[in-house]
Amino acid sequence: MCRPYATPLHPPLLYQKPDKPGINALPVKRPNVVKLREQLIPLIIDLAVVLVFLPNATNSRMDIFLQQIVNGLVLGSIYALVALGYTMVYGLLGLINFAHGEVVMVGAMVALSVINFGLANGWPLPLAVLLATASAMLCCMALGWLIERVGYRPLRHAPRLAPLISAIGISIILQQLMMLIWGSTYRPFPALFNSEPHVVLGASITDLQILIIVLAAATMGGLMLLVQRTRFGRAMRATAENPAIATLMGVNTNRVIALTFMLGSALGALAGVMVSANYAIAHFSMGFMLGLKAFTAAVLGGIGNLAGAVVGGLLLGLIEALCSGYISDLTGGMFGSNYRDVFAFLVLILVLIFRPSGLMGEKVAERA
Amino acid sequence: MMLSFTPDTSSARSPAHSSAHSRRNAILGSALLALAVLVLPILISASGSMTWLRIADIALLYIMLALGLNIVVGFAGLLDLGYIAFFAVGAYVWALLSSPHLAQAFPALGPEGLHWPMWVILPLGACIAGLFGVLLGAPTLRLRGDYLAIVTLGFGEIVRIFMNNLNQPINLTNGPQGITRINPVMFGQFSFGKSVTFGSITVPSLMLYYYLFAALAVLIVVASIRLQDSRIGRAWEAIREDEIAARAIGINTRNIKLLAFAMGASFGGVAGGLFASLQGFISPESFGLMDSICVLCMVVLGGMGHIPGVILGTLLLTGLPEALRHWAGPAQQALLGKVVIDPEALRMLLFGVALVLVMQFRPAGLWPSSTRQRELEELADTLPDDENDNDDDDDDDDEASQRSKEVRS
Amino acid sequence: MTRAHLASYTPSTKLILATAAMSLLALAGCGKQENSAPAASAPAEPAxxxxxxxxxxxxxxxxGPQAHIGIDIRNGVQLAVDDINAAGLTIDGKPVKLELVAEDDEANPTKATTVAQKLVDAKVAGVVGHFNSGSSIPASRVYSDAGIPQISPASTNPSYTEQGYKTTFRVVANDSQxxxxxxxxxxxxxxxxxxxVIDDSTAYGQGLAGTFEAKAKELGAKIVAHEHxxxxDTDxxxxxxSIKxxxxxxxxxxGIDTQSGPMKKQMTTLGMKATLLGxxxxxTPNFIALAGADAEGVMASIPGLPRDKMPGGPDFVKRFKEKFGAEVELFAPMxxxxxxxxxxxxxxANSSDPAKYLPEVGKTQYNGVIGPIAFDAKGDLVNGPVTIYVVKNGAWEAVETVGGSAPAAAK
Incomplete structure (x- = not known):
């Protein structure tokens, strides 16, 4: 276990489809990792989940079932947004950035302060929202840079668990600082949009929730483009593959890593604003559970894989919603919604038993 | 990354595993340490502070717990984020078999419930916890690294959720209300729950517990050392360093991994039972994820795989927050004339800072085993320095300066 | 070989000794700290x-995550201490000044017993705490051994007072009321x-939901779902x-406001018309802040008379806000x-010695901010009135006071 996290256990997974040979100028030999079979499996599992529940659902009411799917998608998209931040860092460094949940929280808190300040000074709402989101993202980028520089970079050759403990320390520090600055009470978060829901086929969804779903998909698409089609993405892939050789090839790996952290943190801030706006609440300890769930989602999808983070997030969201909604009726009241997390984790364990590196993760060689 | 049971040819500066040659020093050291352990509670209670006696009791419990986790994480290299589940299992076994609670659900047991003696419950709790360890280990054999971490984390949560909800349909655990009126440790009629008077000396209950826990902790330390030096311990180490190579040289990795989970879990089970008896009350709140992380911090901070290091880490992490509790407020008062930062927030803040700083300057832990330390250095030597930053604190120094650092810490 | 081994072993031995010595020193230091603390505070008021x-x-x-409630309680206690000191307190003819010793139990049962021990060591005359039942119960054993009265402002778990300790009291209605x-x-x-019915899987929420469900069934209502x-959670x-x-x-x-606020908002989004009760x-005011305009029509009970009908009620809320710049969250009045x-x-009892005044605590007949306070033999509040409130125009408004022997019913 004296392996530094710069050479992760698994081959890096950010790297996906070397479809444009011109861009993959680096002499890295990689198999084509995303196979059709692997993309189908999550779909099959989704279908299976739905099929198990469908008879019951149709027995009760279709609109309720549809609403549960919407609930699951919204929750899942939130997980996905946060999970993308985990997975980017992991794909690059093989490092779990345990402090990511707290970055999400800081984003929400900063945005809350700016919005409240703006509204108090009579700014129009759209301006306040835009400025708040922008400032939250900027603050979190700075924070992400700081975390990487202070908490992780000195530990790049340390034993694998050292960065984990460092991350826990950073989490505690951030939580306590936020508690000192913003106090310990739960803060109401103002509505960013018209909160009047649209009702489609009996299921309601708000503008914000639509935005969250779109944002999760768009962010994933954008990141995939970034990783596969840009110069910076190529540098990321090279760094993930082998930092030492990447340096030899002229990649400033430190800069790449710092920028990845900043990008991940900016996404975290965005996720934080969305989460707080959706639940209309912000609190200094909101990041911990959210980060944990998102991390679970990332692992479920195959950590290090961008599409996997979104698939894992959506799947986890759907499992939670459908379990909470139907498990009590299915088991005749034996298990209620209190066992939601048990089912979520059981699915995770089952998936990992059959696919030890997650749904869309590359098959892990026993030895990197 | 050599296997420690292959002939050690790497360098002459390596200490062999057996300390036969330095037995005299070892005996001297142990004797002094034993004396310190024996005298400590007397000194504490002489200072009139029962608080520190209680902290010492709890620190001893955590030592047992951390040494159990050390087997899984430190020896076998399996990252476990749900370790507190085994502590919980041990605690609930003790609570159910030694309190009136079960009488509610099973009136057949009579109004008083079960009150089995410690001789039965403690080994039983260890066994059941060990069984849970195998239960966790079995499905996770193929998983590695971070995937294993998240599954163990999920396992810990599953156990906690079940304990929080098994008050229906039969009231087994009393759910979030927890179980009260748990018996203290009893030797026949002699109860550890009350202070005892021998002639003119009154021995407080906490001191009785201290000596009991200390004895058991010593037992667990000895068991850990013996395990580490045994065939099994070497097999664990082999798996930690290279699982494929371990299998290739004929180690049954499946059984050996399961054994690590079972052994680690059973230590946790013992600690859990004692915890239930000391507290007299348990509820699922005591067994959350943060508690798992806390024990992991103790192991890693001290120097995982190295028993004295783990003990040091545990003592620091149980003592430090309490010390800060005492000093955070008054120190500000003295330095700045008023309390600027809420002392409680400051305490947690400093705790976080300490975790970060220790990892910065002692990434292998405060007191890692010398083998591990050297490996780390060798690794740093072989790795190209891909960081062109100047504040790099990788120690590329020689052993001597390393050792002087060790003493300083 | 041998020399090398010896050499490599010695630092460890030294380290063991050093560690032992350090821990002893640290402990000695703590002992000193304990003793010097009162001495240090004494010269502060030489007058x-x-x-x-x-x-x-x-x-x-x-x-930690429950700090907002814990700090709320501390502020309530602080206000009481300051009020009493400002008014001047004399016990047995001698002037007495109260001093608050506040400790953080981190909502962690293990820390709770340590903290309890620390309070006992600090020779407090009485303890207000803890918040979580999971902390109050293990701590109660420590207080009971020391003979110090413990009044929990918030722990509702029935077993808290059922352990047979003479020192345990609570000024919050037990779940069954x-x-x-x-x-x-x-x-x-x-x-x-x-x-x-929904509960939040805590001792408080589950207990409350359980007693509600039992009574509602008894009165002939159909419980269509019990979710957790x-x-x-916020989602x-x-x-x-499923309930819809x-x-x-x-x-x-x-459960508490931090869950029910977002919950009410989500009910509105889902188009649910059912009345939310709690x-x-x-x-709490925080519930209205969190649920915003959606809070209208939500009903919740609180033990005691309506706050505006109580002697120091509205005044308490006002002064609390002035002093701490925060709304009363939950248990500050308790x-x-x-x-x-x-x-x-x-x-x-004309004494602040716990052994002397403990029997008097049980005989309390006090009209407080939360209503009339009297204890039964176990230390629970004697069934007082319970007032039901509804949110109207963004504020809690009393609609009905039920039960209790108090003469002044709301309407």
């Missing part, structure tokens, strides 16, 4: 050396025939959707009253 100091202990989670009152109101007054969430869409499918007339939530954990209960008992 009145004759005034004796009585320490009041307080323990609740001051850090509020639930039935709300159930009776829902079934008889609101005419709810189908009711869904946790005290950390309730799934359980609410069963079309209940009312939804009862056993207990004292929900009847913490405030608990200090007064202790001090009143000291006055009656």
């Amino acid at each position: 009145a050396p004759a005034i004796a100091t009585v320490k009041i202990g307080m323990a609740s989670p001051l850090t 509020q639930g039935p009152v709300v159930a009776t109101y829902a079934v008889n007054t609101l005419k709810a025939k189908t009711i869904a 969430t946790t005290d950390k 309730f869409a799934a359980i609410l959707t 499918g069963k079309k209940p007339d009312a939804v009862f939530f056993g 207990g004292d954990g929900m009847q 913490g405030y009253d608990a200090v007064h209960v202790l001090v009143e008992a000291m006055k009656r």
Whole structure:
């Protein structure tokens, strides 16, 4: 276990489809990792989940079932947004950035302060929202840079668990600082949009929730483009593959890593604003559970894989919603919604038993 | 990354595993340490502070717990984020078999419930916890690294959720209300729950517990050392360093991994039972994820795989927050004339800072085993320095300066 | 070989010794610290050396996710201590000054016993705390061994007072009091025939929901669903959707405002018309802040008379806000009253020695911010009145006071 996290256990997974040979100028030999079979499996599992529940659902009411799917998608998209931040860092460094949940929280808190300040000074709402989101993202980028520089970079050759403990320390520090600055009470978060829901086929969804779903998909698409089609993405892939050789090839790996952290943190801030706006609440300890769930989602999808983070997030969201909604009726009241997390984790364990590196993760060689 | 049971040819500066040659020093050291352990509670209670006696009791419990986790994480290299589940299992076994609670659900047991003696419950709790360890280990054999971490984390949560909800349909655990009126440790009629008077000396209950826990902790330390030096311990180490190579040289990795989970879990089970008896009350709140992380911090901070290091880490992490509790407020008062930062927030803040700083300057832990330390250095030597930053604190120094650092810490 | 081994071993031995020595030193230091603390505080008030100091202990989670509630309790206790000191307190003819010793139990049962021991070591005369039942119960053993009265402002778990300790009291209604009152109101007054129940899987929420459900069933209402969430969740869409499918007339939530605020908002989004009911954990200004305009029509009970009908009620809320710049969150009034209960008992016993005034605590007849306070043999509040409130125009408004022997019913 004296392996530094710069050479992760698994081959890096950010790297996906070397479809444009011109861009993959680096002499890295990689198999084509995303196979059709692997993309189908999550779909099959989704279908299976739905099929198990469908008879019951149709027995009760279709609109309720549809609403549960919407609930699951919204929750899942939130997980996905946060999970993308985990997975980017992991794909690059093989490092779990345990402090990511707290970055999400800081984003929400900063945005809350700016919005409240703006509204108090009579700014129009759209301006306040835009400025708040922008400032939250900027603050979190700075924070992400700081975390990487202070908490992780000195530990790049340390034993694998050292960065984990460092991350826990950073989490505690951030939580306590936020508690000192913003106090310990739960803060109401103002509505960013018209909160009047649209009702489609009996299921309601708000503008914000639509935005969250779109944002999760768009962010994933954008990141995939970034990783596969840009110069910076190529540098990321090279760094993930082998930092030492990447340096030899002229990649400033430190800069790449710092920028990845900043990008991940900016996404975290965005996720934080969305989460707080959706639940209309912000609190200094909101990041911990959210980060944990998102991390679970990332692992479920195959950590290090961008599409996997979104698939894992959506799947986890759907499992939670459908379990909470139907498990009590299915088991005749034996298990209620209190066992939601048990089912979520059981699915995770089952998936990992059959696919030890997650749904869309590359098959892990026993030895990197 | 050599296997420690292959002939050690790497360098002459390596200490062999057996300390036969330095037995005299070892005996001297142990004797002094034993004396310190024996005298400590007397000194504490002489200072009139029962608080520190209680902290010492709890620190001893955590030592047992951390040494159990050390087997899984430190020896076998399996990252476990749900370790507190085994502590919980041990605690609930003790609570159910030694309190009136079960009488509610099973009136057949009579109004008083079960009150089995410690001789039965403690080994039983260890066994059941060990069984849970195998239960966790079995499905996770193929998983590695971070995937294993998240599954163990999920396992810990599953156990906690079940304990929080098994008050229906039969009231087994009393759910979030927890179980009260748990018996203290009893030797026949002699109860550890009350202070005892021998002639003119009154021995407080906490001191009785201290000596009991200390004895058991010593037992667990000895068991850990013996395990580490045994065939099994070497097999664990082999798996930690290279699982494929371990299998290739004929180690049954499946059984050996399961054994690590079972052994680690059973230590946790013992600690859990004692915890239930000391507290007299348990509820699922005591067994959350943060508690798992806390024990992991103790192991890693001290120097995982190295028993004295783990003990040091545990003592620091149980003592430090309490010390800060005492000093955070008054120190500000003295330095700045008023309390600027809420002392409680400051305490947690400093705790976080300490975790970060220790990892910065002692990434292998405060007191890692010398083998591990050297490996780390060798690794740093072989790795190209891909960081062109100047504040790099990788120690590329020689052993001597390393050792002087060790003493300083 | 041998020399090398010896050499490599020596530092470890030294380290063992050094560690042992350091720990002893640290402990010795702590002992000194304990002793020097009062000495250090004494010169701070050189003007009145004759005034004796009585320490009041307080323990609740001051850090972590529940810090907002813990700090609320501490502020309530602080206000009481300051009030009493400002008014001037004399016990047995001598002037006495109260001093607050606040400790953070981190909502962690293990820390709770340590903190309890620390308060005992600090020789506090009485303790207000803890918040979580999971902390109050293990700590109660420590206080009981030391003979120090403990008044919990918030722990509702029935087993807390059922352990046979003489030192345990609470100034919060036990779960078995509020639930039935709300159930009776829902079934008889609101005419709810189908009711869904949600609890937050904590000792408080589950206990409250359980007593509500039992009484509602007894009165003939149909419980169409019993769902669970946790005290950390903010997403309730799934359980609410499931409940929506069963079309209940009312939804009862056993839990606190930080969950019920977002929950009410999500009910509105989902288009649910059922009335949301709850207990004292929900009847807070923070609930209205969190649920915003959606809070209208939500009903919640709180033990005691309506706050504006109580002697110091509105005044308390106002002064609390002035002093701490925060709204009363939840249990601050209980913490405030608990200090007064202790001090009143000291006055009656003419002593601040726990052994002397402990019997007087049980005989308390005190009119506090939360209503009339009297204890039964176990240390529970004697069934007082329970008032039901509704949110109207963005504020809690009393609608009905049920039960209790108090003469002044609201309407």
